[in-house]
Amino acid sequence: MSRKTADLISAKAKILKALGHPSRLFIVEKLAQGEQCVCTLVELLGVDFSTVSKHLSILRNSGIIEYEKRGKMFFYRLKVPCLLKFIDCIEAIALPLSKE
Amino acid sequence: MSRKTADLISAKAKILKALGHPSRLFIVEKLAQGEQCVCTLVELLGVDFSTVSKHLSILRNSGIIEYEKRGKMFFYRLKVPCLLKFIDCIEAIALPLSKE
DNA sequence: TGTTCATTTGGCAATATAGCCAAATATATT
DNA sequence: AATATATTTGGCTATATTGCCAAATGAACA
Numbered sequence: 001m002s003r004k005t006a007d008l009i010s011a012k013a014k015i016l017k018a019l020g021h022p023s024r025l026f027i028v029e030k031l032a033q034g035e036q037c038v039c040t041l042v043e044l045l046g047v048d049f050s051t052v053s054k055h056l057s058i059l060r061n062s063g064i065i066e067y068e069k070r071g072k073m074f075f076y077r078l079k080v081p082c083l084l085k086f087i088d089c090i091e092a093i094a095l096p097l098s099k100e
Numbered sequence: 101m102s103r104k105t106a107d108l109i110s111a112k113a114k115i116l117k118a119l120g121h122p123s124r125l126f127i128v129e130k131l132a133q134g135e136q137c138v139c140t141l142v143e144l145l146g147v148d149f150s151t152v153s154k155h156l157s158i159l160r161n162s163g164i165i166e167y168e169k170r171g172k173m174f175f176y177r178l179k180v181p182c183l184l185k186f187i188d189c190i191e192a193i194a195l196p197l198s199k200e
Numbered sequence: 201t202g203t204t205c206a207t208t209t210g211g212c213a214a215t216a217t218a219g220c221c222a223a224a225t226a227t228a229t230t
Numbered sequence: 231a232a233t234a235t236a237t238t239t240g241g242c243t244a245t246a247t248t249g250c251c252a253a254a255t256g257a258a259c260a
Contacts, residue, residue: 001144006122009129011194012187013122020117021248022110026101029109038207044101051249053208063193072206072258080193086186087112093163093180094111121218138237151219153238172228172236 018062023047024055027076031065032084035077118162123147124155127176131165132184135177 001009019025023045030036030044042052056076059065064083067076078084101109119125123145130136130144142152156176159165164183167176178184 001126008191008194009126010122012190013120013125015120015190015193016116016125017120020113020115020120022106022113023248025113025116026109048250049207050209050251054249057208069206069257072204074207080189082189082192086189089180089182089186090112090115091108092182093115094108096163123218147218148220149237150221150239154218157238169227169236172234174237
């Protein structure tokens with residue numbers, strides 16, 4: 001495997017890893033409905049502000065989301081619309097498993 | 101968030117997490133080309149047999165792959181064809197990032 | 201300019217993960 | 231039945247991740 005191929009695999013794995021946490025996946029699905037401020041996500045997830053902030057930083061770092069500041073608040077949004085399609089595929093796999 | 105919704109999110113995250121490791125993603129992409137025996141994967145990855153075996157167990161456990169024994173060897177294959185499509189999406193995100 | 205508010209960063213303890221070696225398993229073949 | 235072969239499992243250490251608290255940042259607004 002060439003260096004280049006290995007780098008690409010790692011980059012892809014990094015994105016999938018970023019999505020592979022319940023809170024982060026929840027955030028991504030929420031953002032799929034439209035942009036959200038950090039404070040809303042904190043409320044929905046019921047965890048500490050700092051925890052959400054770190055999850056957002058992991059998602060940002062993997063290139064999936066971006067944000068914009070307006071007034072005092074930070075609005076996050078999905079950067080990659082094709083994510084939505086594939087999450088349906090994952091759901092088709094996960095749905096039967098989650099019922100066991 | 102209802103219990104049911106939370107379970108589904110967790111199940112999906114588990115799948116994504118399983119894919120979120122370079123060796124496991126490599127395995128999945130290799131299997132997308134057709135079934136492979138464990139020994140081939142060991143050789144391609146260049147890590148210990150036991151390590152590959154554990155990666156396979158994680159992938160099996162997340163419902164993505166299955167295997168069949170023929171002769172002395174175990175042949176693994178993808179259980180979920182729709183995975184392929186979405187990996188292209190991930191690649192579209194990852195490609196520019198991996199060049200930085 | 202000083203204060204306030206939304207968010208991020210640093211630091212910590214608990215827990216999870218990765219990968220190696222050695223030992224166990226299971227089944228094909230002799 | 232014994233042996234060989236392919237794979238899995240157990241156990242270990244090193245490293246990474248998670249989530250909280252407290253402190254820092256930085257911009258908006260009084």
